[in-house]
Amino acid sequence: xxxxxxxxxxxxxxxxxxxxxxxxxxAYPITPQTHIxxxxxxxxxxxxxxxxYIPVESEHSAMSSCLxxxxxxxxxxxxxxxxxxxxxxxxxxxxPVLRTPIVLAIANRALSAPINIWNDHSDxxxxxxxxxxxxxxxxxxxxLDLTLISFRVAEDPKVSLPVSLNLDGFxxxxxxxxxxxxxxxxxxxxxxxxxxxxxxxxxxxxxxxLLGGPxxxxxxxxxxDDALLASKTVIKKAFAEFNDVFGRQYNxxxxxxxxxxxxxxxxxxxxxxxxxxxxxxLRAQGKKVGIVRLxxxxxxxxxxxVEAVGHAKNLAVIDRHLVLGAPYGxxxxxxxxxxxxxxxxxxxxxxxxxxxxxxxxxDDFKYIFDRAAAQQGQTRYxxxxxxx
Amino acid sequence: xxxxxxxxxxVTAKNFPKGPDSLAPGHRACQxxxxxxxxxxxxxxxxxxxxxxxxxxxMEVCTGPFPQSAWRMPWVHIAFENAAAVASGVEQAVHVLxxxxxxxxxxxxxxxxxxxxxxxxxxxxALSGALERQHVDFVYVCLDNEAYMNTGIQRxxxxxxxxxxxxxxxxxxxxxxxxxxxxxPAIAAxxxxxxxxxxxxxxxLDLMNKIRRAVAIEGPAYMHVYAPCPTGWRMKxxxxxxxxxxxxxxxxxxxxxxxxxxxxxRKVDKPTPIADYFKIQGRFRHLNxxxxxxxxxxxxxxxxxxxxxxxxxxx
Ligand SMILES: Cc1ncc(C[n+]2csc(CCOP(=O)(O)OP(=O)(O)O)c2C)c(N)n1
Ligand code: SF4
Ligand SMILES: [Mg+2]
Numbered sequence: 001x002x003x004x005x006x007x008x009x010x011x012x013x014x015x016x017x018x019x020x021x022x023x024x025x026x027a028y029p030i031t032p033q034t035h036i037x038x039x040x041x042x043x044x045x046x047x048x049x050x051x052x053y054i055p056v057e058s059e060h061s062a063m064s065s066c067l068x069x070x071x072x073x074x075x076x077x078x079x080x081x082x083x084x085x086x087x088x089x090x091x092x093x094x095x096p097v098l099r100t101p102i103v104l105a106i107a108n109r110a111l112s113a114p115i116n117i118w119n120d121h122s123d124x125x126x127x128x129x130x131x132x133x134x135x136x137x138x139x140x141x142x143x144l145d146l147t148l149i150s151f152r153v154a155e156d157p158k159v160s161l162p163v164s165l166n167l168d169g170f171x172x173x174x175x176x177x178x179x180x181x182x183x184x185x186x187x188x189x190x191x192x193x194x195x196x197x198x199x200x201x202x203x204x205x206x207x208x209x210l211l212g213g214p215x216x217x218x219x220x221x222x223x224x225d226d227a228l229l230a231s232k233t234v235i236k237k238a239f240a241e242f243n244d245v246f247g248r249q250y251n252x253x254x255x256x257x258x259x260x261x262x263x264x265x266x267x268x269x270x271x272x273x274x275x276x277x278x279x280x281x282l283r284a285q286g287k288k289v290g291i292v293r294l295x296x297x298x299x300x301x302x303x304x305x306v307e308a309v310g311h312a313k314n315l316a317v318i319d320r321h322l323v324l325g326a327p328y329g330x331x332x333x334x335x336x337x338x339x340x341x342x343x344x345x346x347x348x349x350x351x352x353x354x355x356x357x358x359x360x361x362x363d364d365f366k367y368i369f370d371r372a373a374a375q376q377g378q379t380r381y382x383x384x385x386x387x388x
Numbered sequence: 389x390x391x392x393x394x395x396x397x398x399v400t401a402k403n404f405p406k407g408p409d410s411l412a413p414g415h416r417a418c419q420x421x422x423x424x425x426x427x428x429x430x431x432x433x434x435x436x437x438x439x440x441x442x443x444x445x446x447m448e449v450c451t452g453p454f455p456q457s458a459w460r461m462p463w464v465h466i467a468f469e470n471a472a473a474v475a476s477g478v479e480q481a482v483h484v485l486x487x488x489x490x491x492x493x494x495x496x497x498x499x500x501x502x503x504x505x506x507x508x509x510x511x512x513x514a515l516s517g518a519l520e521r522q523h524v525d526f527v528y529v530c531l532d533n534e535a536y537m538n539t540g541i542q543r544x545x546x547x548x549x550x551x552x553x554x555x556x557x558x559x560x561x562x563x564x565x566x567x568x569x570x571x572x573p574a575i576a577a578x579x580x581x582x583x584x585x586x587x588x589x590x591x592x593l594d595l596m597n598k599i600r601r602a603v604a605i606e607g608p609a610y611m612h613v614y615a616p617c618p619t620g621w622r623m624k625x626x627x628x629x630x631x632x633x634x635x636x637x638x639x640x641x642x643x644x645x646x647x648x649x650x651x652x653x654r655k656v657d658k659p660t661p662i663a664d665y666f667k668i669q670g671r672f673r674h675l676n677x678x679x680x681x682x683x684x685x686x687x688x689x690x691x692x693x694x695x696x697x698x699x700x701x702x703x
Contacts, residue, residue, distance in 0.1 A: 023484045026477055050488065052480035057517030061473035064514065067466050068441065068477025073491075074484055076477075094466055200462035200478060202437045202496055207457035209442075209465035216454050 004180045009140040010035035010173045012181070013079075013105050013165075016147035018049040019187045023074035023194075026054035026065035030084040031117045032169035033107040037079055059084035063091035063102075070100035070162075071208055073199035075151065078102065081169055082109035085123045095162040096131030097224045098208060099197065101154035102162040104132070105147065107173040108269070108320075110356040118357020119169040121269065121320035124297075125330045131224050133163040133231055134298040136268045138254075140177035142295075143167045145248060148182075152191050152238050159231045160197050161224075166297075168270040170357070182246060190245045228299050235296060252296035253304040257283060261290030263373045264309050264346070266335065267318040268294045271360050278365035289369050294331075302338055310339075315346035316372035319381065320354050328381050349378040353385060391582040391647040392703050396604035399433055399596040410436050412458040416450040420625030422616030422632060423447060423531050426589040427501065430529060430613070433596035434499065434603065436461040439482070441475040443502030443511060444468035446538045446617075447531060469510035472518035472528055475500035479523045497525050497603040503615075504532040504546035508570045519579040519608045527602045527609045530572060533617035541620040545570040548640075549686070550679055552671045553620075563679065564671070568686060576610035577646045583609035584646040589616075590632035591643060594654075598645065614641045622670025634665040639691040644698070651698035662687065 007015070014036050017025070025044070027037040043049040052069075056062045062078050070076040080088060085106060095102055111122040124134060133153060137143040143165070150163040167173055198206060212220050236252060243249040256272075257279050258264050265275055272293040282289045292308045294301070309315050319329025328336065332350030339345035349372050354360040364384050371382070399405065410431035417424035427447050431440075442448040442465040451458040452465065466474045479498040485491030500518075502511055507530040515528060535553050536542040543556040547565045552558045556565040577584045583605045587595035595613065602609035614635055616628040623631060635641035637660040644653040662684050666672035675683075 023488070024477065024481050026480075050484075052484045054476055054480050055521070056473060056476070057513060057520075061470060061476070061514050061517055064466060064470035064473035065477030065480070068464065068474035068479075069481040070477075071464050072439070072478045072481035072485070074481035076481075090467060091470070098466075200439050200464055202439065202462060202492065205436065205460060205462045207452060207459050207463045210452040210454040210457055211449055212454050 002180050002182045002186065004178055006176050007179050007181070008035060008174060008176050009143050009167065010107070011039045012140055012144040012179045013147050013167070014039035014043065015181055016144045017077050018043050019182065019184060020075065020148060020151045020191055021193070022049070022051050022077045024052045024054065024066070024069040024076045025078060026056050026062045026069065027078045028056055028059045028062045028080070028084060030059070030081045032109055032173045033079045033081040033084070033105070035173065036105055036107070059087040060091060063088040063095070066102045067091060067095055067098065067100055070102050071098065071200050073196040075155070075194040076102045079105040079107065081107045082111055082123045086111060086126060089127060092127045092132065093130045096228070097220055099160040099227070100162060101160050103147070103150045103154055104162065104164045106164055106166050107169040108166050109169040116356040119171050120355045120357070124164065124166050125321040128298060128330060131161065131228055132298060133161055133228065133235070134296070135163065135165050136295055136297060137165060137167045137172065138270055138272055138293065139172070140175065140179045141248070142250070143172065144179055144181070145242065145246070145250070148187060148191055149238050149242055153231065153235050155194050156234045157197050159227060159234050161227055161231060166269065172270045186245060190242060232296070232299050232301060250295060252301040253308045254293045254295055255308050256291040258290030258292050258308060260288060261312055262288040263314040263316065263369050264290050264292050264312040265316045265318060265365060265368060266292045266294070266309060266331070268297060268331065269320070271318070271354060274360055274362060275365045278362040278369070281362065282366060282369060287369065300334060305338055306342065309346060310342065310344065312346045314372040315348045316368045317348060317350045319350060319352045322352050322355060322383070327379065332381060347376055349375060350381040352381050352383045358385065391605045392650070394601065394605045396600045399593055399600065401593070405432050405435070408460070410434060410460045411451070412460060415458040416453070417446065418619045420618045420628050422589055422618070422628030423533050424450065425628065426531055426595065426613045426615050429589055429592050429595055430599050433599045434497070437494070438497040438499055438603065439478055441471050441478060441498065441500045443471035443500070443506035444538070445503035445506055446533070447501065447503070449538055468506055470514050471500040471502045471506060472511060473514040475526055475528070476518045476521065476523055479526050482525070495525060497527060499527045499529060499603070501529045501531065503537070504530060504534060505536040505544040508546045508572050509544050516579065519576060519581050519610065523608050524606045527599070527611065529599070529611045529613060531613050531615040533615040533620060535620050537617050537620045546572065549683060550672060550675050552674065558674045564674065571690070573610070573612045573646070577649070580649070581610060582607040582648050586612045586614070586641065586643055588614040588632040588636060588641060588643070590629045591636065594643065623668055627668050631665065631668060634660060638662045638665045638687070640665060640687050642691050642694055644694050645703070647703050650701045650703040651694060652703045653694050653698045655695065656691070
């Protein structure tokens with residue numbers, strides 16, 4: 001029987017990794033991800049999870065070991081944040097092309113410098129082009145559910161790609177929330193055992209990671225992109241089947257009060273819960289505002305985004321990462337390109353906020369709704385709440 | 389069981405492994421390459437029932453331009469500095485899958501193969517981690533050609549004193565490499581692992597038996613294999629084996645094993661003059677008698693250290 005308990009979100013993610021019967025975990029500690037791997041070490045130590053826990057000496061080796069383990073046919077998990085993800089960077093780019101379905105939980109944290117342990121999205125944005133499926137969780141239940149869904153999607157033979165599950169550091173990872181922990185039989189109905197498409201096997205030898213010269217490099221990159229784009233269908237199907245089994249429906253793009261909204265804020269991660277409160281208050285004053293949240297960031301769900309926000313007069317795009325030297329943040333820039341050729345498009349503006357753990361309040365969102373409606377043709381991002 | 393007592397099937401001239409090489413012909417190593425010779429002998433001793441993990445470098449590049457591969461066993465290459473970490477993941481996966489009934493029942497050795505750069509420099513951290521974690525079925529082989537050959541003969545920390553490389557060039561103010569070769573076998577042994585060995589492709593039965601012993605022993609094993617590189621050492625292509633013989637007979641590359649911390653060295657009582665070894669390699673051409681004397685002193689002191697260890701802590 002599923003049970004609803006108060007549990008720290010990091011621990012709930014670890015519980016999901018256990019429910020998934022994960023085979024190998026290779027991880028290195030970094031705040032705010034540590035509670036996930038600490039709890040996994042405990043689960044392995046007390047025998048409740050039959051897995052190998054490899055206490056590697058760095059994140060670079062964590063992802064390297066994950067690549068080896070996944071290639072050898074084991075269900076593989078790791079978790080990191082910020083500098084850890086930066087140190088993994090070289091390996092992050094290799095995993096998709098070698099089609100290793102690793103699941104990586106990222107407790108999102110700002111990149112140095114200055115060194116800062118708090119939340120923003122600069123870590124994941126530094127690897128957004130690598131070919132990983134990127135999911136963003138909004139709350140604790142989603143974090144657990146999306147962990148299970150991540151394994152299911154990653155290992156689908158039509159996909160066979162690594163998945164990063166992003167959960168905001170501290171504001172999500174360290175909160176205790178009421179979360180329904182499913183029972184093992186129900187999880188088994190949703191998540192079949194891992195049957196790798198290929199593996200390092202002495203009875204059927206293959207070579208993995210060969211040199212790809214000019215004759216093959218483009219094709220192998222393109223093949224990975226094709227698989228990544230095609231994964232959207234599998235993700236949607238997994239969401240639907242998750243709903244059938246667990247009764248919780250997820251969508252690649254979520255909307256709140258957006259259908260008739262004139263001004264929409266588009267955001268990712270846990271701040272959308274603050275934004276929803278702001279929307280409730282503004283709606284009470286008769287303002288037509290709404291929120292759209294991307295649960296899926298890679299592959300970018302273009303059609304669903306257009307459907308969710310295309311009708312709005314104004315679209316305010318939130319970025320939790322400052323791209324130095326560029327006109328817009330990564331999400332802002334992508335929304336501009338999604339609508340560039342559309343005949344009917346919203347007036348798009350881009351707001352950067354919540355960097356390095358800076359608090360984001362309802363008032364910030366109220367300001368953004370007003371500002372997005374009032375200005376036309378913004379030519380550069382605006383940082384909300386910066387002290388000049 | 390003591391590492392020294394672990395049984396393994398010995399390779400002799402009579403029962404030399406038959407059948408096709410585990411490393412297929414047609415690879416693209418340079419003519420006379422001593423590194424690929426060492427690799428081929430290692431793989432011949434191992435057969436095909438193991439998993440190979442390569443680091444980026446000459447041996448990886450010359451054996452695998454897609455869609456061709458010279459590897460007849462399951463093989464994976466991920467990057468330059470992480471063969472030990474990749475192998476750790478493979479090894480643990482193999483164990484878990486066997487335990488959970490999803491793998492083969494037999495022991496499957498995981499053998500990581502890297503150059504001296506991938507081992508002594510950029511890969512040292514990953515290697516140290518893997519040795520420290522005491523992986524049971526993990527063997528690490530360093531093929532030491534004493535420089536970054538794949539990228540064009542740049543110095544590494546395993547390049548010997550005085551060697552001329554493209555980043556330790558000889559000039560008015562330089563005698564080539566100004567540091568002494570990093571002692572990788574000693575570093576590996578300091579991890580307290582059950583087996584460390586040195587080998588050369590010239591002493592091929594010795595090399596093949598050492599890798600057999602390395603995989604038979606439970607626990608991490610480290611093999612440091614001398615790998616003459618005619619291209620990088622500016623040496624005639626036919627001299628790879630000769631240079632390996634000289635490396636041993638001059639005491640430059642002592643052949644020894646460390647079994648559970650106990651040393652066994654193949655003694656060289658009457659060493660050949662080091663100048664004979666230098667003479668055939670262009671990379672040492674600029675060294676004068678004084679330099680050679682200093683090098684001889686250093687070489688003898690390391691040799692004496694291992695002899696004394698083998699007397700104090702015999703196998
Ligand atoms: C992170 C990284 N840095 C640098 C390189 C470039 N690189 C590839 S192989 C190599 C040298 C390999 O030297 P070694 O390990 O001694 O092997 P060899 O080619 O001599 O057999 C270098 C520097 C790389 N591939 N990755
Ligand atoms: S450069 Fe040296 S090690 Fe590399 S393939 Fe040529 S001879 Fe062999
Ligand atoms: Mg080398």
